[in-house]
Amino acid sequence: MCSSSHNVFLRNKEKDGCIGVVEFANVVCDDYYRCIMESKSESFCQPKICDKFEVMPKNKDCFNDSFSCD
Numbered sequence: 001m002c003s004s005s006h007n008v009f010l011r012n013k014e015k016d017g018c019i020g021v022v023e024f025a026n027v028v029c030d031d032y033y034r035c036i037m038e039s040k041s042e043s044f045c046q047p048k049i050c051d052k053f054e055v056m057p058k059n060k061d062c063f064n065d066s067f068s069c070d
Helices: 004-015 021-037 047-055
Strands: none
Touching: 004 021, 021 047
16 A cells, blocks of 8 residues: 555546545555655554544545555
8 A cells, every 4th residue: 555556556546437536545645655754664654554544534435445454
C-alpha cells in the first residue's frame, strides 16, 4: 500500500470511473509518507495507512476497497 504499484492500481480505478480515489489515497498515505521521511521503519509506519483509512470519510462506495485493511 502507498507504493508505486498501488498508485497504478488506483489510477486505473479512477480511469474506470472511481473519480477522486487517487486524491483520497494521497490523503490516506500522507501520515505514512511523513513517518518514512522521519527515518522510521516500514513496520512502524505501515499501520498508519490503515489507521487513517479507517477514519477517513469514504464519499464513494468505490473508495472502500482502495486499501486492504483488516
